[in-house]
Amino acid sequence: MKQFVIFVKKEWLHIWRDRRTLFILLFMPIIQIVLYGFALTNEVKNSRIAVFDQSRDEATRAITGEIGASRYFNLVKNVYSYQGVEATFRKGEIRLAVVFPRGFRYDLLHGNHAQVQLIADASDPNTANTLTNYASSIINNYQQTLQPAATLPYTIKTQVRMLYNPELKGAYNFVPGVMALVLMLVCAMMTSIAIVKEKEMGTMEVILVSPLKPFRIIIAKTIPYLLVSMVNIASILLLSVYALDVPITGNLGLLIAESIVFTITSLSVGILISNTAKTQQTAMFTSMMSLFLPTLLFSGFMFPIENMPAPLRVISNLVPAKWYFIIVKDVMIKGLGFTAVWRETLILVSMTAVLLGVSIYKFKIRLI
Amino acid sequence: MKAITAENIVKSYPAKKTAVYALNNVSFAVDQGEIFGLIGPDGAGKTSLFRILTTLLLADTGKATVDGFDVINDYQNIRNRIGYMPGRFSLYQDLSVQENLEFFATIFNTSIQENYALIKEIYEQIEPFKTRRAGQLSGGMKQKLALCCALIHKPSVLFLDEPTTGVDAVSRKEFWEMLYRLKAQGITIMVATPYMDEAGRCDRVALIQKGKLLSVDTPNGITGAFNKPLWSVSANNMFGLMNDLKKDPAVESCFPFGQVHHVVFKGRENGRAKLDEIVGRGNYNQVTIKAIKPNIEDCFMALMRE
Numbered sequence: 001m002k003q004f005v006i007f008v009k010k011e012w013l014h015i016w017r018d019r020r021t022l023f024i025l026l027f028m029p030i031i032q033i034v035l036y037g038f039a040l041t042n043e044v045k046n047s048r049i050a051v052f053d054q055s056r057d058e059a060t061r062a063i064t065g066e067i068g069a070s071r072y073f074n075l076v077k078n079v080y081s082y083q084g085v086e087a088t089f090r091k092g093e094i095r096l097a098v099v100f101p102r103g104f105r106y107d108l109l110h111g112n113h114a115q116v117q118l119i120a121d122a123s124d125p126n127t128a129n130t131l132t133n134y135a136s137s138i139i140n141n142y143q144q145t146l147q148p149a150a151t152l153p154y155t156i157k158t159q160v161r162m163l164y165n166p167e168l169k170g171a172y173n174f175v176p177g178v179m180a181l182v183l184m185l186v187c188a189m190m191t192s193i194a195i196v197k198e199k200e201m202g203t204m205e206v207i208l209v210s211p212l213k214p215f216r217i218i219i220a221k222t223i224p225y226l227l228v229s230m231v232n233i234a235s236i237l238l239l240s241v242y243a244l245d246v247p248i249t250g251n252l253g254l255l256i257a258e259s260i261v262f263t264i265t266s267l268s269v270g271i272l273i274s275n276t277a278k279t280q281q282t283a284m285f286t287s288m289m290s291l292f293l294p295t296l297l298f299s300g301f302m303f304p305i306e307n308m309p310a311p312l313r314v315i316s317n318l319v320p321a322k323w324y325f326i327i328v329k330d331v332m333i334k335g336l337g338f339t340a341v342w343r344e345t346l347i348l349v350s351m352t353a354v355l356l357g358v359s360i361y362k363f364k365i366r367l368i
Numbered sequence: 369m370k371a372i373t374a375e376n377i378v379k380s381y382p383a384k385k386t387a388v389y390a391l392n393n394v395s396f397a398v399d400q401g402e403i404f405g406l407i408g409p410d411g412a413g414k415t416s417l418f419r420i421l422t423t424l425l426l427a428d429t430g431k432a433t434v435d436g437f438d439v440i441n442d443y444q445n446i447r448n449r450i451g452y453m454p455g456r457f458s459l460y461q462d463l464s465v466q467e468n469l470e471f472f473a474t475i476f477n478t479s480i481q482e483n484y485a486l487i488k489e490i491y492e493q494i495e496p497f498k499t500r501r502a503g504q505l506s507g508g509m510k511q512k513l514a515l516c517c518a519l520i521h522k523p524s525v526l527f528l529d530e531p532t533t534g535v536d537a538v539s540r541k542e543f544w545e546m547l548y549r550l551k552a553q554g555i556t557i558m559v560a561t562p563y564m565d566e567a568g569r570c571d572r573v574a575l576i577q578k579g580k581l582l583s584v585d586t587p588n589g590i591t592g593a594f595n596k597p598l599w600s601v602s603a604n605n606m607f608g609l610m611n612d613l614k615k616d617p618a619v620e621s622c623f624p625f626g627q628v629h630h631v632v633f634k635g636r637e638n639g640r641a642k643l644d645e646i647v648g649r650g651n652y653n654q655v656t657i658k659a660i661k662p663n664i665e666d667c668f669m670a671l672m673r674e
Contacts, residue, residue, distance in 0.1 A: 002474055002477070003474060003475050003477065006470070006471055006474040006475065007471075007475065010460065010463065010467075010471050013462065013463055013467065014460070014462055014463075017462045018462065201458070201460075201461070202454060202456045202457070202458040203458050203459065203460060205424060205452075205454045205458050206452065206454065206458045206459070206472075206517075206518075207475070208424060208447070209422050209423070209424065209447050209450065209452040210447060210448075210472075210475050210476060211444075211447065211448045211475065211476060211477065212475050365443070366423070366424050366425060366426060367419060367424045367425055368425065
């Protein structure tokens with residue numbers, strides 16, 4: 001036990017005395033959360049649009065006003081010809097154009113039938129779809145205000161309720177994903193250099209020729225980094241709540257406990273990398289390159305896993321971040337308790353056990 | 369029981385096309401309480417042999433034991449009881465002198481107090497700097513600290529891989545005095561060094577070259593086996609003299625050795641007369657010719673040629 005304690009203390013001194021690295025380890029997650037939190041989003045907000053209004057009557061002005069007032073659109077230009085519309089699109093100034101024909105209100109009131117054209121830049125199909133849907137629904141709303149009392153004999157009214165995220169904020173989906181991504185990268189990177197550093201410095205040679213067992217070396221190496229990671233968990237949660245406006249609906253204690261479990265899994269991934277890498281640089285690159293993309297792709301927050309082909313869906317199960325993403329969404333956003341996430345937790349715990357087991361088994365008790 | 373035994377150790381490293389033999393059929397034994405020197409130039413295989421004996425490397429073939437334990441099957445027992453100081457400074461540079469010592473004492477389940485007597489004389493020299501980080505110590509201090517760390521658990525066998533390389537002459541002398549004190553405590557010491565002059569300080573030495581042991585004997589035994597007269601020659605033009613000596617068919621070998629040349633003849637002829645003749649042919653002043661006793665380096669050179 002004394003052996004173990006002094007090893008942990010030694011590891012802690014390595015971290016504590018390397019102030020620059022410690023600074024990076026503590027600030028990197030903060031910067032990443034802010035960066036990814038604001039940059040990684042597929043929400044449509046403030047899209048630039050133009051209006052070509054040939055009618056210029058009460059109705060078109062009202063619709064234009066509604067569209068311009070919505071937070072999805074930002075009316076940047078009035079154009080006066082179809083050529084103008086096309087030119088503005090070509091310059092890339094707008095994503096969507098609304099075209100009202102001549103005599104819009106007249107047609108609407110007297111012919112009971114008016115047309116409005118939505119022209120969207122479909123080079124990005126998803127955004128084009130979203131934008132036309134938003135615009136259509138604003139126009140439909142206006143139509144309903146025209147005849148509030150009208151009662152049709154048979155109507156089906158769809159009642160939509162957006163659970164857990166009534167405002168449809170993208171951050172509710174992204175923040176858990178970013179938390180998973182950042183924790184994974186930072187934790188794995190920290191430990192990935194831990195063992196290989198001893199190999200590089202030659203100190204491995206001396207600690208191998210001692211009564212120390214691989215099991216103890218590996219566990220002792222993860223503990224100080226777990227402490228650093230706890231600080232990171234705290235800063236990530238604080239930023240999520242106060243900077244990215246995602247409230248913690250569920251039990252904070254449970255969320256922290258689950259985060260610690262995931263942190264240990266990530267640290268174990270790093271340890272495994274460190275075990276096999278030959279130099280610190282290789283270890284760093286492996287942990288950055290081999291973890292960033294799979295975490296981004298397969299955790300489910302960027303691309304829905306259900307839409308992937310079967311082999312990729314199977315692979316996604318091996319990505320720890322996927323399970324943590326599910327847990328955080330359940331606990332943080334939906335406010336569910338442990339009974340809802342015990343399966344995911346169990347998966348993370350088993351992954352950790354396997355990773356540590358393989359690390360201990362693969363630990364080289366000799367040089368080369 | 370022998371402290372260290374090695375039988376037919378072979379170790380090769382894969383090279384581009386063929387394997388390079390770092391150790392080729394090495395056998396020797398070290399007695400308890402002996403200072404055993406492994407003398408050889410860089411790349412002779414000293415470190416490979418040390419790593420095999422300290423259980424850090426596996427030999428291709430051959431058997432070795434340390435303190436009666438097999439280096440492959442009983443490796444943990446060996447690791448628990450030996451002290452090992454690698455050739456490269458291998459302590460934690462960002463830990464202070466005291467922290468390093470405490471760390472190594474604790475991982476061997478002991479404490480500094482328990483074995484302080486063993487390291488006292490060495491540690492006292494570095495104690496003024498005990499709060500300094502190991503990375504900031506001078507070369508000699510680093511070696512002293514490394515020795516302390518290798519000794520703190522009172523090992524039964526101590527392996528020192530080039531402990532005096534890069535250390536000044538005074539510290540080297542001190543270092544050897546420490547080794548004698550450790551020997552007096554009953555610790556078996558195996559030490560590797562590229563310096564031939566340190567061979568005489570060992571109880572027995574093994575001369576190693578290109579993975580082969582040339583000879584294993586006491587320093588006197590090795591020099592005693594040098595069975596030809598050895599001459600030391602010097603003159604004003606040492607370079608010309610070297611060329612003249614090497615040209616003469618009767619000369620077997622001629623090496624520059626500090627201020628003089630060491631010369632050995634092939635046959636058993638009268639060396640003195642022959643040397644006078646060679647020197648006389650050239651135009652040399654201040655000529656000194658002396659019959660001398662061979663040292664380890666002369667023996668090493670001679671053994672290398674065989």
